[in-house]
Amino acid sequence: MAHHVSDRPVENGYVAIGWPKMGDITKLAPTRDAFKEALALAYPDKKKGAIPIDAGSMFKFLHEIKAGDIFVYPPKADRMVNIGRFKGNTQHHAGDPDDYPTRQLVEWLGHFPRDGFSQSALNEIGSFLTMFRVKRHALEFIGKVDPTVEAPSPSTLADQDTAEDATDDDTATVAVSVQAEANSTDFVIKRLMTQLTGHQFEDFMAHLLECMGYTARVTPKSGDGGVDVIAHMDPLGFQPPIVKYNANELQGKRRAQMSTNSWGRLGTVNTACSSI
Incomplete structure (x- = not known):
């Protein structure tokens, strides 16, 4: 979610996705093709290469997330890493003031400053994609809220990846730029915290x-x-x-x-x- 959303999701117990011109996407057929077609119709100027990426994010948000799944929400606005658990309840809020009308209700398990995590873990959650699976550092994040939980193995997670996660050249360029800025900010702040x-x-x-x-x-x-x-x-x-x-x-x-x-x-x- 973008900077303008502020801390409303944390205060009100939800995470959300956008694409408001598509209306209530909870009513779409539960197939990736249905989401691609609806997205192309609602946003005719969207680049062809971005359609499967965005449609895949919407599909995962509605049909792959299960109640009890743990997730990480790292908004750039306050530089906190929020960790929560999905409740399995999806809602559509027409006219959402932030233009993020599709919500998943969540239980927040903890809120942690970014400097409490390794730089490589922060790099992993700095993806430009709306939704993605944390693989290499899952245990580091889960350990913040429940040290007894075992992280899924990387080999198992790799089998669940799909071609929908690929990005076109323009999207990849923006992603690299955004992550480079975030990494630089994290580095400077950590140096100030540890060296002064x-x-x-x-x-x-x-x-x-x-x-x-x-x-x-x-x-x-x-x-x-x-x-x-x-x-x-x-x-x-x-x-x-x-x-x-x-x-x-x-x-x-x-x-x-x-x-x-x-x-x-x-x-x-x-x-x-x-x-x-």
């Missing part, structure tokens, strides 16, 4: 704010969990926005909270920061 102490991170944030045009200063290092960096656009610090940065350790994960003055703007930056 709390005080060093304060200096880093002050320098970053200065690069953004602010006048920034680091407060005395008291370790009291208070404001660590103060930044403002004007030299004297009288004009809004005035940014106050606080870095604290919360269960071993550094969390940066950035707020402005009394105008009420508040945001949080998490620097701690598929189907199996």
